[in-house]
Amino acid sequence: MKRFLTPILILLPCMFFAQNTITDDLIIDQIERMVDDSDKDVDYTELIEDYWTICENKININNPDELNQLIELHLVNVFIVDNINTYRKDFGDIVNFDELKFVEGIDEMTFNILKPLICFERPKEKEKLRLKDVVKYGKHQAQFQTERCFNKKAGYQNVSDSVLYKNPSKKYLGSQQKLYLRYNFSYRDKIEAGFALEKDPGEYLFTPKINDSIKGMIGSKAYKTIDYASFHFLVRDIKLVKTLALGDYQIAFGQGLTMGSGMAFAASGGSLLRKSKKIRASKSANESGYLRGAATTLSYKRFELSVFYSNKKVDANLSVNDSTDDGQHVTALQQTGLHRTYGELIDRHVIKQQLYGGNISFRGSNYQIGYTIHKTVLSSALIPEPRLYNTFYFRGKTLVNQGVDFYYVLKKWAFYGEAAMSDNKAPAVLCGISVQPAGYIEFDVFYRYYDKKYQNLYSNAFASGSNPRNEEGLYLSTSITFAPKWKLVATADFPESEWIKNSAYAPSRGQEYNLQINHDINSKSLFFIELEYRDKEKNGPGENTYMRYLIHERKMSLRFHIIYPVGNAFILKNRVEYNVSDVQNSGVTKSYLIYQDILYNPENQPFSIAFRYALFDSPSGAVYAYENDVLNSFSIGSFYHKGVRIYLLGKVKLRWGLAINAKIGSTIYSDVNEIGSGLELIEGNVKTDGKLQLVWKL
Numbered sequence: 001m002k003r004f005l006t007p008i009l010i011l012l013p014c015m016f017f018a019q020n021t022i023t024d025d026l027i028i029d030q031i032e033r034m035v036d037d038s039d040k041d042v043d044y045t046e047l048i049e050d051y052w053t054i055c056e057n058k059i060n061i062n063n064p065d066e067l068n069q070l071i072e073l074h075l076v077n078v079f080i081v082d083n084i085n086t087y088r089k090d091f092g093d094i095v096n097f098d099e100l101k102f103v104e105g106i107d108e109m110t111f112n113i114l115k116p117l118i119c120f121e122r123p124k125e126k127e128k129l130r131l132k133d134v135v136k137y138g139k140h141q142a143q144f145q146t147e148r149c150f151n152k153k154a155g156y157q158n159v160s161d162s163v164l165y166k167n168p169s170k171k172y173l174g175s176q177q178k179l180y181l182r183y184n185f186s187y188r189d190k191i192e193a194g195f196a197l198e199k200d201p202g203e204y205l206f207t208p209k210i211n212d213s214i215k216g217m218i219g220s221k222a223y224k225t226i227d228y229a230s231f232h233f234l235v236r237d238i239k240l241v242k243t244l245a246l247g248d249y250q251i252a253f254g255q256g257l258t259m260g261s262g263m264a265f266a267a268s269g270g271s272l273l274r275k276s277k278k279i280r281a282s283k284s285a286n287e288s289g290y291l292r293g294a295a296t297t298l299s300y301k302r303f304e305l306s307v308f309y310s311n312k313k314v315d316a317n318l319s320v321n322d323s324t325d326d327g328q329h330v331t332a333l334q335q336t337g338l339h340r341t342y343g344e345l346i347d348r349h350v351i352k353q354q355l356y357g358g359n360i361s362f363r364g365s366n367y368q369i370g371y372t373i374h375k376t377v378l379s380s381a382l383i384p385e386p387r388l389y390n391t392f393y394f395r396g397k398t399l400v401n402q403g404v405d406f407y408y409v410l411k412k413w414a415f416y417g418e419a420a421m422s423d424n425k426a427p428a429v430l431c432g433i434s435v436q437p438a439g440y441i442e443f444d445v446f447y448r449y450y451d452k453k454y455q456n457l458y459s460n461a462f463a464s465g466s467n468p469r470n471e472e473g474l475y476l477s478t479s480i481t482f483a484p485k486w487k488l489v490a491t492a493d494f495p496e497s498e499w500i501k502n503s504a505y506a507p508s509r510g511q512e513y514n515l516q517i518n519h520d521i522n523s524k525s526l527f528f529i530e531l532e533y534r535d536k537e538k539n540g541p542g543e544n545t546y547m548r549y550l551i552h553e554r555k556m557s558l559r560f561h562i563i564y565p566v567g568n569a570f571i572l573k574n575r576v577e578y579n580v581s582d583v584q585n586s587g588v589t590k591s592y593l594i595y596q597d598i599l600y601n602p603e604n605q606p607f608s609i610a611f612r613y614a615l616f617d618s619p620s621g622a623v624y625a626y627e628n629d630v631l632n633s634f635s636i637g638s639f640y641h642k643g644v645r646i647y648l649l650g651k652v653k654l655r656w657g658l659a660i661n662a663k664i665g666s667t668i669y670s671d672v673n674e675i676g677s678g679l680e681l682i683e684g685n686v687k688t689d690g691k692l693q694l695v696w697k698l
Contacts (some may be wrong), residue, residue, distance in 0.1 A: 004188070010359070011522070013014060014303055016661055018156075022067050025074075026075065026113065026518075026526075027048070027051050027073065028626040029528070029530075029561070030423075033542075034560075036423075040232045044111070044665070046568060047263050047264075047634075048634045049283070049284055049632055049634075050072075050073075051073060052631075052632070053552040054069060054073075054117055055116065055117065055325065057189070058117055058118055058119040059117055059118050059119070060095055060118070060119055060120070060121045061100070061114075061118045061119070061120060062088060062093045062094060062120065062122060063121075064081075064085055065568070067081045067084060067085070068275035070114075070117070071271075071273065071274070072264070072274060072275065073151060073274050074270060075113055075114075075117075076110060076113070077105075077270050077271050077434065077436070077442055077479075078271055078273050078275070078409055078434065079105055079409075079414065079434070079436045079442070080103070080105045080110065080264065081371075082107060082366065082409050082553070083103050083104045083105050083106075085365075087103045087104075090579040091581070093097060093120070093122050094120055095120050096120060097111075097115060100114070100574075104439050105436070105439040107439075107440065107481050107484070107485075107487075108484060108485050108520055109153075109481070109485060109487055109518065109520040112520055112522075112523045113382075115523065118210075118643060122377065125401070129191075130191060131239060131648060134187045134190075134191060137187060137188070138185055138186065138187040138191070138476075139185070139186050139187070139697070139698065140183075140184075140185055140696075140697070140698040141183070141184045141185075141186075141695070141696065141697045141698075142182070142183045142696045143180075143181075143182050143183075143631060143632065143693060143694065143695045143696070144177075144179075144180070144181050144182075144635075144693070145180045145630060145661075145691060145692060145693035145694070146177055146179050146180075146691070146692055147177070147178045147179075147201075147685065147689065147690060147691035147692070148176045148177045148178065148201065148689065148690065149201070149682075149688070149689045150688045150689065150690060151177060151675075151682045151684070151686070151688060152176075152256060152682075153176070153676070153679065153680050153681060153682055154678065154680070154681040154682075155171060155172035155202060155340070155341075155557055155678075155679030155680065156171075156172055156175075156176055157171075158201075161211050161213070161228040164210070164211065164214060165213055165214070165219035166583050167211075168214050168341075168342035168343075169341040169342045169343040169344075169541075170679075171210070171341070172202035172203075172340045172341060172679060173202070173203065173204045173208040173209060173210055173339075173340060173341060173342070173345065174199070174201075174202055174203045174204030174205060174208065174209065174566075175201075175202075175205070175209075176201050176202070177199075177201065178198075178199065178200055178201045179197075179198070179199040179205070180196070180197070180198050180199075180285060181196070181197040181198075182194065182195070182196045182197075182283075182285070182632065183195055183196075184283060185212055189236060190235060190237060190631055191234070191235050191236075191262065192232065192233070192234040192235075192281050192283075192692065193232065193233045194231075194232055194281075194283060195229065195230060195231045195232070195236070196228075196229070196230040196283065196284070196285045197226050197228065197229050197230075198226070198227065198228045198287075199226055199227055199228075200227065200228075200337070200338055200339075200340065200490045201340070201503075202300050202338070202340030202341070202679075203227045203338070203339050203340050205225075205226060206224070206225055206226075208222060208596045210342075213344060217342065218342065218345055218346070221345050221346055221348060223348070223677050226372075226619075227339050227348075228287055228337065229284065230247070230248045230283075230285065230290075231246045231247040231248060232245070232246075232247040232249060232281040232282055232283055232337070233245070233246040233247050233281075234246075234249065234280070234281040235630040240298050240299060240300060241296060241297075241298060241299075241651075242298065242299040242304065243278065243279045243295075243296060243297040244294075244295075244296045244297075245279050245280075245281060245294065245295045245296070245414075246293075246294050247281075247292065248281070248282040248290050248291070248292050249279060249280065249281055249282050249290070249291055249292075249293075249295055249308075250262035250279075250280050250281075250282050250289075250290060250291065251278065251280075251291060251295055251308055252264070252274075252278065252403025252460070253262075253306070253359045253361075253372045253405065254370055254372065254403070254406075254418045255272075255273075255274050255280060255405055255416065255417070255418040255430055255461055255462075256274060256454075256459060256460040256461045256462075257361070257403060257405070257418040257428055257430055257461035257468060258373075258374075258401055258402060258403030258405070258420040258456070258459070259357070259372050259374055259401070259403075259417065259418045259458055259459070260459050260461060260537050260562065261289050261290065261291055261458050261460070261461065262282070262286075262289050262290065262461035263289070263460060264460045269479055270442060270444060270474070270479050270489070271414060271432065271434040271442075271444050271477075272432055272433075272444070272446050272462050273407055273414060273416045273432060273434065275407065278297055278304075278306055279295050279296070279297055279306065279308070279360070279457065281658060284632065286337070287335075287336075287337025288335035288336075288337055289335070290551050291308065291310035291312070291355060292310050292311065292312040293308070293309045293310040293311050293312075294308070294309055295307070295308035295309070296308075302362055302363050302364065303359045303360070303361070303362055304359075304360070304362075305358065305359075305360050306359040306360075306362065307356075307357075307358040308355075308356065308358070308374075309354075309355070309356040310353075310354065310355040310356070311352065311353075311354045311355075312352070312353055313332070313349035313350075313351070313352055313353070314333060314334075314349070314350070314351060314352075314353045315334035315335070315336075315337070315347045315348055315349065315350060316330035316331075316332065316333050316334055316341075316347060316350040316351050316380075316382075317330055317331045317332045317334065317347055317350075318330055318346075318347070318350045318351075318380070319331050319383075328380055329380055329382065329383045330350060330351055330378075330381070330382050330383070331382075331383060331384055331385050332382075332384060332385075333382065333457075334347050334449075340679075341679070346445070346450070350379070350380075351378055351379045351380045352379040353376065353377070353378055353379075354376070354377040354378075355374060355376050355377075355458065356374065356375060357372065357373050357374025357375060358372070358373065358374070359371065359372040359373075365404070366408065366409045366410065367407060367408040368405075368406065368407055369404070369405070369406040370403070370404070370405050370406070371402070371403075371404050371405075372401075372402060372403050372404075373400070373401070373402040373403075374400070374401055374402075375398060375399070375400045375401075375586070376398065376399045376400075376401075376457050376458070377397060377398050378396075378397045378398070379397075381395070381396055381397050381398070382394060382395060382396065382397070383395050387469075387502075388500055388505065389499075389500050389502045389505070389600050390502075390503050391499075392426075392452050392453040392469075392470070392499065393455070394422075394455035394457070399422065399423060399455055399456075399457065400419060400422070400423035401420060401421070401422050401423070401455075401456050401458075401459075402420065402421060403418055403419055403420030403421065403428075404418065404419050404420075405417070405418035405419075406418075412435055412436050412437060413433070413434070413435050414432075414433070414434040414435075415431075415432075415433055416431070416432050417429070417430055417431030417432065417463070418430055418431075420454075420459075421454075422453075422454055422455040422456060424453055424455060426451040426452075426453035426454040426455065427449070427451050427454065428448075428449070428450045428451060428454040428456075428461075428468055428469075429448065429449050429450075429460070430446070430447065430448040430449075430461060430644070431446070431447055431448075432444065432445065432446040432447070433445050433446075439481075440480065440481040440482075441478070441479070441480045441481070442477075442478065442479045442480075443477070443478050443522075444475075444476065444477040444478070445474070445475070445476055446462070446474070446475040446476075446477075447473070447474050447475075448461070448462065448463065448468070448471065448472065448473055448475075449471075449472045450463065450464075450468045450469050450471045450472070451469075451470075452469065452470040452497075452498055454468065454469050454470075454497040455469070456468065456469075462475070463495075464495035464510065464512070465495075465497075465501070470497045470498065470501065471495055471496070471497055472495070472496055472497075472498070473493060473494055473495035473496065474493070474494050475492070475493045475494075476491065476492045476493075477489070477490065477491045477492075478490050485519060485520040485521070486517070486518070486519050487512075487517070487518045487520075488515070488516070488517050488518075489515075489516045490513075490514065490515050490516075491512075491513070491514045492509070492511070492512065492513050492514075493510075493512045494509070494510070494511050494512075495509070495510050495512075496508065496509040496510070497509075503539060504537055504538050504539060505539055505550075505552055506537075506549070506550050508536070508537040508538070508550060509536075509537060510534070510535060510537065511533075511534070511535050511536075512532075512533070512534045512535075513532065513533045513534075514530065514531070514532045514533075515530070515531045515532075516528055516529070516530040516531075516652050517529050517530075521564065524563075524564070524565045524571070525564040525565065526562070527561060527562035527563070527564075528559075528560075528561055528562070529558075529559070529560050529561075530557075530558070530559040530560075530561075531556075531557070531558055531559075532554075532556070532557045532559075533554075533555070533556045533557075534553075534554065534555045535552060535553070535554045535555075536552075536553055537550040537551070537552060537553075538550065538551065538553050539551075540584075540585070541585075546611045551583065551584035551585060552582075552583075552584045553581070553582075553583050553584070554581070554582040554646070555579065555580070555581045555582070555621075556579070556580045557577065557578070557579045557580075558577070558578045558579075559575065559576070559578075560574075560575065560576045560577075561573070561574070562574050567599055568602075568603060569601060569602040569603065570598065570599065570600055571597075571598075571599040571601070572596070572598060573595075573596070573597035573599070574595070574596055574597070575593065575594065575595050575625070576592075576593075576594050577592060577593040577594075577623060577625075578591075578592045579591045579592070579618075579621075579623060580588070581620055581621055583620075589619050589620035589621075590619075591616070591617055591618035591619065591620070591621065591623055592615075592616065592617055592618075592623075593614065593615070593616045593623040593625060593639060594614065594615045594616075595612055595613065595614035595615070595625060595645070596612065596613050596614075597610065597611070597612050598610065598611045598612075601677055606652060606653035606654070607650060607651060607652045607653065608650055608651050609649065609650040610628050610648070610649040610650065611646075611647070611648050611649075612627070612645070612646065612647050613644070613645075613646055614637075614639075614644065614645040615643075615644055615645075616639040616642065616643060616644075616645065617641075617642040618639055618640055618642075619641070619642070621640075622638040622639060622640050623638075623639050624636050624637065624638055625637050625639070626640075627647065627665075628649050628663075629649075629663060629691075630661040630662070630663060630691055630693040631661060631695055633691075633693075633694060639667075641669050641670075641671050642667040642669065642670050642671045643668050643670050643671075643673050643685075644667070644668045644670075645665070645666075645667045645668075646665060646666055646667075646668075647663060647664065647665030648663070648664055648665070649662070649663040650663075651663065656693070656696075657696055657697040658694070658696050659694075659695040659696075659697070660692075660693070660694060660695075661692075661693040661694075661695060662690070662691060662692045662693065663690070663691045664688070664689075664690045664691075665688070665689060665690075666686060666687065666688040666689075667686070667687045667688075668685060668686050669685040669686075670685070672685055675678050675687050
């Protein structure tokens, strides 16, 4: 999957019928905020898929390692998990939902959040893995999907050979369809294996649709079959081997500062402490951030040793340079994963990237300390084009990172942190304290300092920017259950940068405030009101770098969201969002988004349907809204200008484990005659997309 935020408006999905209505919307709200915070187009499929995996394979509340996943999702805090473990020590394993209500800190809202995600099983001793059991009880899932935009974009228009010869990137090399094939096998929580194949819109399949002269220019860069292929195999709990991963995988240690591939949920209030799994399979078609090779964690008593190795080809901008040993270097690493044009294809798999290292940790019942070290080796030197903002960016072929992490939970207190260093001796530090003086209130303080010279190609620690670099900040949070079924969550963040950034050519500061009130009406109904204010400094107008000055960009957002059932088959969702943006010297702009969702999921019927009608007006910037989608896909609509957004989705279960999922959607603009730009340009004011997916489960 590629980095994108444009609406994936498409035909019938699969996950909304799960009916985990309260938990679903809280997770979705987190991701929507992450999208709004991000300066880049990012595909969040990996995060939502982690959540959906838990929905399908419920967490055993009597297994401490599995409980930590709830902390990673920010659905519960570390104190609730600690109270559950303490309750089990005092009274034995929890056997039903009624007993869960006796655990300190679990109020009605927390109970409703946990209920659809957990199960009650007694911890099992490590069982012998037998091939006949794997074959007999293993589960299979295969899916094939295709999607496309029904409008013909500029990149697919006919271009003469003479024009194409002068500008070979004037046209997409392939068809408009996106194709995706995926297979997964699982045996309990012991074995995972599978593969994924993907062709993005504009990429060719087998043969590019271009003339021979352009084919000659591409040369060996032309791939023979499909652009992206992924394979994963993971096994758990075989004697001393806690985890073994082969193929594509994700890995994270501590708080993700020294080593954190892939993505992690950002804060939505509460502690930022992470206690996630160290190694997991990379099952999505996200073409960046994953590792390819082998990794394993060995466990002996309270010690764990993890070692990993990755060797893969990565996209990059290649440049000739006689001053380097091999006569060439790369100016930037590419992460879009798109290979639609001549220029994008030339950057495909330009260099090799190796990554190897390890982590050792010691864990007690309520604490852990670990040490991580890894080395990145590029086959060609990375030398970014000289700019003021990238003065301290990594340059060279090799990079070593190491760090120490810890957490300690003591009754009402939790302490955690990580200190890291790159091989240029630049430090990066984060530390946090959480306190819960009573079961209905929590306070959190989180401080980070990432030196402007800190360099790390694999880090996903909490930061206001896209990378933990050139940033110092203080994050404050409180969560208060001030009445039964009512909760207030408030956060404040104060980031600042001592060195310039691409968006701010001077040391800059910012401040962000968020206030949210949640009301859990019942187990299937929830509403929240959210108020957010941001103030950040960015470059003022002007092209002369040395004459630029900073201006303030202020934004205030008010969001009202409610979800409630009507009868036994319908669920309604309503949202009203209003934004005011004030850019210094540019005036005030206002935007809004209003939508109505209707979800129809009749009991004991093999189908479900969802419909949305949305109105938006956003003359400056964008407003974002999550959209239901097909299995293992993720859609965030980013709405500019003024218009209407409509989609229809559903799922039909057939026999023999087969299901058809589809989605169709259309966005109609009232104030533009063109949509998009460049090769993505669409003539007219209507954009319509569709998606069709076949799923087979056995």
